[in-house]
Amino acid sequence: MPNWAAFVGLTGVIVSFVVLLAHLSQRLLDAEPADRRPTVRLQPTGLDPGVAGSRWIRVRPADRSATAEHAVTNPDSPSSMPTLALLANVVLTQGFFGGVLLVGALVFSIPLSAFGVGPEPLSTGVPAVGLGIALGIGLWIGSELAVAVADAAGIGYDQQVRSMLTPTTMGEWVLLLAVVLPIVAASEEFVFRAAAIGVPATGLDASPWALAVVSSLAFGVAHGAQGRAGVVVTGALGLGLASVYIATGSLLVVIVAHYVLNATEFLVHERRSVDSIE
Template sequence: MPAPQWKSFAGVTLLVLAMLVALARASQSSLSAPELRDGDSPGGTGAPAREAGTVAGEPPTSDDEAGDDRPTGNGETGREATGDRDATARETLTPELLLVNVAVSQGLFGAVLVAAAWIGSVPPGALGVGTVTLRTLALGVAIGVALFAANELGQHVADALGIDYAEGMRELLTPDSARGWFVLLFLVLPIIAGFEELLFRGALIGAFAAGFGVSPWLLAAGSTVAFALGHGAQGPGGILVTGLLGGALAAVFVLTESLPVVVVAHYLVNALEFTVHARD
């Protein structure tokens, strides 16, 4: 087997991390835009924010898009034409499409990491990849339930302290149909859990420790900070609570050296959070 190309794999890993953090910052900017606050659509009709089909803060590209009252060629004013386009966009941008978008983007990031590990001859064991047994699943489920409870407590504490915990992203992705829930629970959340654990735990801790001889606990601290910043769309409270969750998952990974355990735990935290809060 060829010698592992640790530096090349590390470069790809850090590039994927930078892209993920940049995407999180872009999502945070979109969710915090005035047009999307308080669940209102850009048109101010009171429709849910997840139905908004325009990019918040995007400048108009023409007089009609700026919403003036001059007549268009079909007898409508520019403001009326813009309203029709916005309404059409809101109708086409469904939660299912948002879920598929997340699955595709996270899946592509994950595929890049897997390809980099394969091309760079990174040993699967360095990433924590191993045989999945009933014990692995049971341990992951137990840890996932415990972390979900701790995560809920953290959100309540953040609320009590007046620390903003933005739930816009979760609300955007919460399905409104049986098909949407199927896509969420059996496609999107497994992809998210698998990719994020491969990146933040398998690569940033396991592979970096094996390839560069750095203490896994030191790497766990660094990956926890990166994990928190990667969830910037959840606001300051979300960054804090998610950072604590990431720290716990990092500790579990270091202690068990098992990627499947933390993937199962991560998936369960997300799945329980969506299903429990769907009744709010």
């Protein structure tokens, strides 16, 4: 018999840890001197590993003499860490939180249907993938427009996180697109949509729309490192993904949409780093 309350409690703990970790990461980034951060040029386009925002131009190795001393004296600072190490950290962190909830689902006997996984084509079939791709592109366009409005209003959007995660070698690009972004999309949708909305709505008869608002607020706050605009835009995107999840009842649809959103952002706004590899 499913232990709904126990799993919902575990989900609350995991979401709280995610938000806390994001807050600590934000403080670490804010503690870095402004002149030690990656060189940035603001333009009215862009998004993070999941949200639009201003474009960051990554500093090439030959241009990093100004940050070399900082990297030696403070090797633990985020901007001095190798991209590969940062990508590995993302995989381990996201995999850990998603893995804990997955184990919890097995221990507490939560059925797959409560997460939005079923035999229907729109749940796990090709139609779900196609719909996810279309929605992901639509969300990316919406995020671009939202950030353009934020830029016009003078609301800052911090892209330091995406800048640090941008690959500098072809191997890192393969790792990002084939491993990191799929894990990020699957983990965040499993935590913030399936576990935070689907399970309590199914097992505790809670309002899915009320749950969508709460989970989207937490999702936005968890992206506080991207500035005020990042919190608002990410929260809005989270609400959009939650609405799609509720309407379709499919976890796969929102995972694919989330991945397409993130991958499109990197490919569109960080493509210059690919040229610099050659």
